[in-house]
Amino acid sequence: MTTTPLNVEALRKDFPLLARTVHDRPIVYLDSASSALQPHAVIDAMAKYYETTHANVHRGVYATAEEATHLYENARLVVGRFIGAPEPAHEIVFTKNTTESLNLVAHTWARTNLLAGDPILLTEMEHHANIVPWLMLAEERGLELRYIPLDGEGRLDLSDLETLVAGVKLVGVSAMSNVLGTINPIAEIARAAHANGAVVVVDGAQLVPHAPIDVTTLGADFLAFSGHKMMGPTGIGVLWARRELLNAMPPFLGGGGMILDVKLDSFRAAPPPARFEAGTPPIAEAVGLSAAVDYLSDIGMDRIRAHELELTNYALARLDEKLGSDCRIFGPPPGLDRGGVISLAYRDVHAHDVAQVLDQFGVCVRPGHHCAKPLMRKLGVQATARASLSLFSDEHDIEVLIEGLVEAGRLFG
Amino acid sequence: MGDFDDLYREIILDHYRSPRNRGELESPPAHRVEGFNPLCGDEVVISLLVEDGKLADLKIAGSGCSISQSSASLMSSAVKGKSVDEVHQLIHTFKGMMSIHEAHLGKDGEAEEPVAIDPNELGELAALQGVVKFPVRIKCATLSWNALAQGLDEVAAEAS
Numbered sequence: 001m002t003t004t005p006l007n008v009e010a011l012r013k014d015f016p017l018l019a020r021t022v023h024d025r026p027i028v029y030l031d032s033a034s035s036a037l038q039p040h041a042v043i044d045a046m047a048k049y050y051e052t053t054h055a056n057v058h059r060g061v062y063a064t065a066e067e068a069t070h071l072y073e074n075a076r077l078v079v080g081r082f083i084g085a086p087e088p089a090h091e092i093v094f095t096k097n098t099t100e101s102l103n104l105v106a107h108t109w110a111r112t113n114l115l116a117g118d119p120i121l122l123t124e125m126e127h128h129a130n131i132v133p134w135l136m137l138a139e140e141r142g143l144e145l146r147y148i149p150l151d152g153e154g155r156l157d158l159s160d161l162e163t164l165v166a167g168v169k170l171v172g173v174s175a176m177s178n179v180l181g182t183i184n185p186i187a188e189i190a191r192a193a194h195a196n197g198a199v200v201v202v203d204g205a206q207l208v209p210h211a212p213i214d215v216t217t218l219g220a221d222f223l224a225f226s227g228h229k230m231m232g233p234t235g236i237g238v239l240w241a242r243r244e245l246l247n248a249m250p251p252f253l254g255g256g257g258m259i260l261d262v263k264l265d266s267f268r269a270a271p272p273p274a275r276f277e278a279g280t281p282p283i284a285e286a287v288g289l290s291a292a293v294d295y296l297s298d299i300g301m302d303r304i305r306a307h308e309l310e311l312t313n314y315a316l317a318r319l320d321e322k323l324g325s326d327c328r329i330f331g332p333p334p335g336l337d338r339g340g341v342i343s344l345a346y347r348d349v350h351a352h353d354v355a356q357v358l359d360q361f362g363v364c365v366r367p368g369h370h371c372a373k374p375l376m377r378k379l380g381v382q383a384t385a386r387a388s389l390s391l392f393s394d395e396h397d398i399e400v401l402i403e404g405l406v407e408a409g410r411l412f413g
Numbered sequence: 414m415g416d417f418d419d420l421y422r423e424i425i426l427d428h429y430r431s432p433r434n435r436g437e438l439e440s441p442p443a444h445r446v447e448g449f450n451p452l453c454g455d456e457v458v459i460s461l462l463v464e465d466g467k468l469a470d471l472k473i474a475g476s477g478c479s480i481s482q483s484s485a486s487l488m489s490s491a492v493k494g495k496s497v498d499e500v501h502q503l504i505h506t507f508k509g510m511m512s513i514h515e516a517h518l519g520k521d522g523e524a525e526e527p528v529a530i531d532p533n534e535l536g537e538l539a540a541l542q543g544v545v546k547f548p549v550r551i552k553c554a555t556l557s558w559n560a561l562a563q564g565l566d567e568v569a570a571e572a573s
Binding site: 023350351352353356360367368369373376382383411412 | 417420421426429452453454455456476477478479480547550553
């Protein structure tokens with residue numbers, strides 16, 4: 001890597017929550033894949049907004065209402081530029097989270113374009129958010145669901161892609177697995193999908209916060225991600241889509257803000273993105289997300305990715321060195337197609353017990369099925385304990401994790 | 414580590430490592446009921462044989478964390494051979510022990526009347542009292558108990 005390394009010690013001071021202790025030990029936050037922590041910059045931006053500016057957007061003509069509208073619409077531009085959106089003002093839709101963004105696509109684009117018998121192609125490693133909306137639509141419309149299988153190392157097995165993608169109208173794929181850390185070859189899948197006339201819906205919840213993304217080269221037609229996983233607040237998510245797709249889509253939720261005109265017997269929908277943002281939007285959250293994007297951009301996504309890649313490799317090597325075959329790691333071996341998500345099983349200790357012991361060490365990990373039950377079945381486990389890295393994670397965090405795992409082995413062994 | 418040691422008491426670890434009444438009974442005549450914790454994927458399968466108003470036999474299958482598995486094992490030892498009425502009373506008492514803490518948290522606003530726990534009545538089950546300090550784990554501890562209550566209700570419904 002040719003990037004300048006992060007000064008993690010200095011960056012850690014940006015996160016007030018890292019100053020607290022848990023069970024009299026410094027917190028070791030290894031759960032950013034669930035939800036990231038917020039830097040002062042985000043918390044301060046939201047507090048300042050509420051203290052100086054708050055008003056509803058797109059409504060009032062008074063000064064603070066104008067300012068609030070400007071901040072909200074500016075957030076759209078900031079977020080759009082962050083992912084290389086060619087026309088951010090028209091292509092960025094604010095939602096509640098990734099889940100709502102994906103449901104939006106299912107309810108609008110897919111409802112309009114998919115008919116009984118049409119196949120949809122997903123993957124076996126999808127989060128429930130990129131399976132259940134399609135299952136619901138399949139039930140309603142009689143669609144056929146197909147899945148790209150996994151290979152033995154937790155990558156997508158694309159050997160039958162041409163067959164699987166034939167006749168498909170929509171391909172839904174995660175840019176990075178929230179369980180395995182696998183970074184998927186979206187461009188390659190998208191080429192096959194587009195050759196068949198399918199649109200590509202990418203769940204970017206895990207990758208967008210951790211690596212440089214450019215939608216003009218990614219291959220996606222739709223990209224969904226969440227604010228809170230990229231150090232912004234909860235309650236705001238993003239859907240990016242190509243402008244012509246959004247223009248042709250019917251509204252999602254009905255209400256104020258998404259119309260041009262309403263009569264007693266009809267309505268005319270507003271153009272995108274307003275068409276998809278009924279009701280008062282998450283204004284303060286957009287301000288916070290905008291600050292989070294500025295924070296990440298100032299550090300540099302390439303540097304963040306390089307840091308997390310190096311630390312992932314360190315963690316995988318140390319887990320192997322210290323725990324050997326006692327610790328089973330899911331997902332691909334160290335490499336460029338792996339993000340900082342480390343799912344593990346320690347001996348036969350249940351993930352909940354592992355996580356409970358780790359909590360005594362101040363270590364925050366996520367136990368469970370990670371909203372990916374089909375993947376869990378495929379892996380042959382009920383649950384895993386997942387440690388996930390962030391720009392503020394360091395080697396010490398990994399050492400405390402290992403210390404806790406050894407204790408779990410002692411207690412339950 | 415006081416609360417933590419209270420959670421993983423030796424009796425609990427013992428029942429986790431050496432679960433009692435493991436397996437399944439032939440069904441029928443036994444009744445089979447499944448319990449499921451969608452949050453963590455823990456599963457419990459209870460086979461229960463009710464004869465002459467008594468829980469003549471039961472077996473536990475399934476898998477999950479130490480709390481759900483030890484609770485199921487402790488439960489099986491406690492209820493086997495008891496009358497159905499006594500089992501219902503024990504389920505009520507056990508769930509009362511688990512919900513005291515919820516009342517302290519004021520989750521539903523109104524604090525419930527704390528259920529008086531008679532340690533003699535609960536015996537080894539009292540070891541699970543430490544779970545109430547870990548609200549997330551209460552569902553693990555009550556999984557098998559809810560399944561047993563459901564199973565007894567189903568048996569009663571079939572008989573009537």
